[in-house]
Amino acid sequence: MSSIMSRAGMTGMANNKISKKGTFGTTMGIASVIAILVVLVLIVFAALSIVTAKADLKLSQKTAESTEAFYIADSAAEEKLAKVAAAAKGGEGWEAALGEDYSIKADGDSALVSYEVPIDAGKSLSVRLRVYAGGDVVRELWQVRSTTEWKGDNDVKLIIE
Numbered sequence: 001m002s003s004i005m006s007r008a009g010m011t012g013m014a015n016n017k018i019s020k021k022g023t024f025g026t027t028m029g030i031a032s033v034i035a036i037l038v039v040l041v042l043i044v045f046a047a048l049s050i051v052t053a054k055a056d057l058k059l060s061q062k063t064a065e066s067t068e069a070f071y072i073a074d075s076a077a078e079e080k081l082a083k084v085a086a087a088a089k090g091g092e093g094w095e096a097a098l099g100e101d102y103s104i105k106a107d108g109d110s111a112l113v114s115y116e117v118p119i120d121a122g123k124s125l126s127v128r129l130r131v132y133a134g135g136d137v138v139r140e141l142w143q144v145r146s147t148t149e150w151k152g153d154n155d156v157k158l159i160i161e
Helices: 002-089 094-098
Strands: 103-107 110-120 123-132 137-146
Touching: 002 094, 002 110, 002 123, 002 137, 110 137
Parallel strands: none
Antiparallel strands: 103 110, 110 123, 123 137
C-alpha cells in the first residue's frame, strides 16, 4: 500500500509540476510580449530623435547662414554710414561726394540720406539717416526689409455658394 501511495503521491507531484509549468510558460510569454513592446517603443523614440536632430541641424545651419549674411550687410551699412558722416563733416557740397548709391532729400536745415544694402536674394537692410548742417548724423531707420513681393493665395473659398 505504501508503494501505491508513493506512486499516487508522485503522480500528484507530477500533476502539480505540469500545472505550474503551464502557468510559468504563460507568465514567460507575457513578459516576452512586454519586453518586445518596450524595445519597439524605444526604437520608435530613437528614430524620432534622429529625425528631430537632423531637422534641428538644418534649421541651425540656415539660421547661421542668415545671421552671417545680416552681419556682413550690417558691416557694409556701417561703412556707408561712416562715409556719409565723413562727407557731412567736409562742409558744403558733401552730397556730391557720396555718389549714386545714396538717395538724398533736403529737409529744411537737414537732409535725409537713404540707402539699401542687400542681405540675400529676398532681404535688404534699409537705412535712413538725418544729416544736420553741422555735420551731425542721426540714424532714423535701420531695418531689414523684404525685397520680394508677397502674393497671397486667394484660391481657397471659405463660403460655399
